[in-house]
Amino acid sequence: MTGAAVWCFKVEDLKSRNRFSRPETMRSISQKYQNLFLKRGTWDPDEDQKLRAYIKRHSIWNWNEMPRAAGLLRSGKSCRLRWMNYLRPDIKRGSFSxxxxxxxxxxxxxxxxxxxxxxxxxxxxxxxxxxxxxxxxxxxxxxxxxxxxxxxxxxxxxxxxxxxxxxxxxxxxxxxxxxxxxxxxxxxxxxxxxxxxxxxxxxxxxxxxxxxxxxxxxxxxxxxxxxxxxxxxxxxxxxxxxxxxxxxxxxxxxxxxxxxxxxxxxxxxxxxxxxxxxxxxxxxxxxxxxxxxxxxxx
DNA sequence: AAGAGACTCAACCGCGGTTGG
DNA sequence: GCCAACCGCGGTTGAGTCTCT
Incomplete structure (x- = not known):
């Protein structure tokens, strides 16, 4: 697999549908299916730009909802990670002193x-x-x-x-x-x-x-x-x-x-x-x- | 020059804690 | 008190890069 992002389809998620112990809300089911088609892997500059711009404009409010609002096909978790570890303006790069x-x-x-x-x-x-x-x-x-x-x-x-x-x-x-x-x-x-x-x-x-x-x-x-x-x-x-x-x-x-x-x-x-x-x-x-x-x- | 192995680090995974309905 | 959703954390993975032979 190359560094290019992949479109992930998690079989485990489908299998797990049979294990629901209680009825799920429509919202959580829909989220589950959305997650099956989210983009994964390395972020491209365009995605970075979208996330950066969105947070600059609206600040951080809800990681799970933000990607959709920002036009990103990423999980909230992935967005949060990208922001926290890479895009945050106060991140210091380079060697440790x-x-x-x-x-x-x-x-x-x-x-x-x-x-x-x-x-x-x-x-x-x-x-x-x-x-x-x-x-x-x-x-x-x-x-x-x-x-x-x-x-x-x-x-x-x-x-x-x-x-x-x-x-x-x-x-x-x-x-x-x-x-x-x-x-x-x-x-x-x-x-x-x-x-x-x-x-x-x-x-x-x-x-x-x-x-x-x-x-x-x-x-x-x-x-x-x-x-x-x-x-x-x-x-x-x-x-x-x-x-x-x-x-x-x-x-x-x-x-x-x-x-x-x-x-x-x-x-x-x-x-x-x-x-x-x-x-x-x-x-x-x-x-x-x-x-x-x-x-x-x- | 090329292949192998080592190294780096961005990203993912799964778990546990917290919060709100 | 229960449960789902959300969030943050630590461990792990693997693609890309570097170094050595």
């Missing part, structure tokens, strides 16, 4: 495959983009790293992090006592001392107003984790509220130039997860907190 790769790796570590949640932290990136990026660049690299560990040149071996080592490091973050929670400073003290370890991308002005400080929240969170083992932590929640700053996203190109590719970021981050340019001491403290909370949750 170092900051973005960092964020993806760390959030995947904490949240698992919750791609939409991770995408919410990366403005302009879709969950599909991130999922594809992970499945192609990162996951394979990580596997390769594990298998490569035994054959690394001595110099690299010292800093190479195998999965096992990584897990050990994570567990040691639990067994070894945490750094003493930093003294809670008021806003003046923050600015004068600047000693509070800040979450890398997690630091937020949106911390719950009911809590006196991020540190209290983290500690409170730890206690809650011990009690119920859940991981709906404040840290996770505040993390989700805070998009990665545009400033942070820009810094990649400025610091390292365009020559740095996704591949290089991923390899570097996997090889040197604790390298100083990735996370400072304070950042590592917060990451350990989060990892600990997650592991307790598991």
């Amino acid at each position: 170092k900051e973005e790769v960092q964020t993806i790796i760390k959030l995947q570590e904490m949240l698992g495959n919750r791609w939409s949640t991770i995408a919410a932290k990366l403005p302009g990136r879709t969950d599909n983009d991130i999922k594809n990026f992970w499945n192609t660049h990162v996951r394979n690299r990580f596997n390769n790293n594990i298998s490569n560990t035994t054959v690394q040149a001595p110099k690299l071996q010292e800093i190479q992090t195998s999965e096992e080592e990584f897990k050990q490091r994570k567990s040691s973050a639990i067994d070894v006592s945490l750094p003493t929670a930093p003294k809670i400073l008021n806003s003046e003290e923050y600015s004068s001392k600047g000693t509070l370890p800040m979450l890398p991308i997690l630091c937020s002005d949106n911390f719950s107003s009911s809590s006196s400080s991020p540190v209290n929240d983290i500690n409170e969170n730890m206690r809650m984790e011990e009690n119920d083992g859940s991981f709906e932590s404040f840290a996770e929640l505040s993390l989700l509220d805070q998009p990665l700053s545009m400033e942070a996203q820009k810094c990649n190109a400025e610091d390292y130039g365009e020559a740095y590719t996704d591949e290089m970021w991923v390899q570097e981050l996997l090889n040197y997860p604790n390298a100083s340019h990735n996370f400072d001491v304070g950042q590592e403290f917060w990451m350990n907190c989060l990892m600990q909370a997650q592991l307790h949750g598991n």
Whole structure:
């Protein structure tokens, strides 16, 4: 089958007609038959234009009804997907920056495959983009790293992090006592001392107003984790509220130039997860907190 | 130059959650 | 409370492209 769109006729849909357990409305039956003849496969520029123009004029109101109104022989689902993953004006294309790769790796570590949640932290990136990026660049690299560990040149071996080592490091973050929670400073003290370890991308002005400080929240969170083992932590929640700053996203190109590719970021981050340019001491403290909370949750 | 295999990413599928009648 | 419709998500697929031999 070529890339050309196909006209789909789903036999399963016809078969399923005999399995209706109760009478269907005329509307749902008619929709079922309409779907049999919808266009599938790659979108052509004309379709893109129609959808874009329609949404620009009428905005999004109902994905199922829109295609018909826009003159498209597509399912609402297909239209939504095309819009969300490709046509949206705020979609960012091109390589992932170092900051973005960092964020993806760390959030995947904490949240698992919750791609939409991770995408919410990366403005302009879709969950599909991130999922594809992970499945192609990162996951394979990580596997390769594990298998490569035994054959690394001595110099690299010292800093190479195998999965096992990584897990050990994570567990040691639990067994070894945490750094003493930093003294809670008021806003003046923050600015004068600047000693509070800040979450890398997690630091937020949106911390719950009911809590006196991020540190209290983290500690409170730890206690809650011990009690119920859940991981709906404040840290996770505040993390989700805070998009990665545009400033942070820009810094990649400025610091390292365009020559740095996704591949290089991923390899570097996997090889040197604790390298100083990735996370400072304070950042590592917060990451350990989060990892600990997650592991307790598991 | 050509074929094979690897890689990328747009699109589809199916499931679960939410909403409204 | 039930059910159908809708929506969003994560997993998977496969056509097109790239790289290697």
